[in-house]
Amino acid sequence: MSSNKDDKLFFLLVSDIHGSSAKLNQLIAYCQKNSIKPDYILCLGDIVSIPQGSQDNKPICEEKQKEIKNLFSLLESICPNIIYVPGNHDPQTLFKVEESPKITENSINLHLRSHIIKDDLLLVGVGGCICAVSSKEEKDFCHSYHNIDTKKIVWPGYPYLDSNDSPDYEKSDEILRKDLNKIDSAVDNHKGNVLVLSHVGPFTSNTSNEFEDVLIYAGSRALNDFLIKYENKIIGNVHGHNHDAHGMGKVHKIKIFNPGAILSKRFGTLSLVKNTESNYNWKVEKYEQINLIE
Numbered sequence: 001m002s003s004n005k006d007d008k009l010f011f012l013l014v015s016d017i018h019g020s021s022a023k024l025n026q027l028i029a030y031c032q033k034n035s036i037k038p039d040y041i042l043c044l045g046d047i048v049s050i051p052q053g054s055q056d057n058k059p060i061c062e063e064k065q066k067e068i069k070n071l072f073s074l075l076e077s078i079c080p081n082i083i084y085v086p087g088n089h090d091p092q093t094l095f096k097v098e099e100s101p102k103i104t105e106n107s108i109n110l111h112l113r114s115h116i117i118k119d120d121l122l123l124v125g126v127g128g129c130i131c132a133v134s135s136k137e138e139k140d141f142c143h144s145y146h147n148i149d150t151k152k153i154v155w156p157g158y159p160y161l162d163s164n165d166s167p168d169y170e171k172s173d174e175i176l177r178k179d180l181n182k183i184d185s186a187v188d189n190h191k192g193n194v195l196v197l198s199h200v201g202p203f204t205s206n207t208s209n210e211f212e213d214v215l216i217y218a219g220s221r222a223l224n225d226f227l228i229k230y231e232n233k234i235i236g237n238v239h240g241h242n243h244d245a246h247g248m249g250k251v252h253k254i255k256i257f258n259p260g261a262i263l264s265k266r267f268g269t270l271s272l273v274k275n276t277e278s279n280y281n282w283k284v285e286k287y288e289q290i291n292l293i294e
């Protein structure tokens with residue numbers, strides 16, 4: 001049986017906009033020039049840039065929701081279907097599962113929700129981040145997980161943060177673990193395949209680690225465990241947060257994709273295909289990392 005259009009899905013992966021409409025305009029021009037016409041845009045958080053500690057401020061939330069609406073309107077000129085998770089620099093209101101504001105008519109907030117996108121493919125999402133940590137030695141130039149000092153917090157988490165004054169890496173990850181339990185049954189009960197959208201990446205994927213004066217380990221162990229628990233149905237995890245750790249990684253056999261920050265002119269495209277000849281499973285056909293370096 002030959003494949004038809006219904007057996008394929010094409011996503012544009014855009015993350016860490018941080019309020020830059022200028023970079024979105026460059027993205028729009030690139031997509032027009034190269035005839036990139038996605039079925040969906042997956043937007044992976046940090047849409048705007050609220051400083052740590054102000055994400056709960058009501059006037060700031062209202063102002064930033066309007067900014068997000070404008071940014072989504074730009075993205076919708078590429079494709080009207082946006083599915084997103086909020087990041088740690090986005091308004092607290094976007095993390096409210098029961099009463100999250102509608103940003104634009106078509107956009108879908110996937111934080112702690114699930115959404116059947118096509119046939120038997122389920123999307124689940126979790127926004128925000130936990131604390132990121134560094135290594136024991138200042139001059140540690142290689143990624144060595146045994147050398148991590150979980151007391152060395154380099155970035156605080158949001159909303160996954162146990163304390164503003166003395167944040168704890170393990171505790172912030174445990175709060176995320178509890179939230180992952182809220183989407184566990186959706187994945188468990190689903191018969192087909194699953195794609196996971198998150199802002200933070202999984203702990204052991206290279207797409208969650210980067211260098212910024214010190215080595216930074218920003219990934220979540222709870223997310224690792226969640227992916228591995230359902231590795232027979234989860235075909236991929238797309239995430240953002242780490243601007244410079246763009247590209248592809250793996251957790252066991254699950255493919256991990258971090259398109260990098262559109263703020264740094266990085267994004268990705270992801271093609272999924274359904275194997276109609278044998279097992280009818282969805283699989284990743286192609287990932288393309290695009291870096292618009294001047």
Ligand SMILES: [Fe+2]
Pocket residue numbers: 046087088089129199240241242
């Ligand atoms: Fe982030």
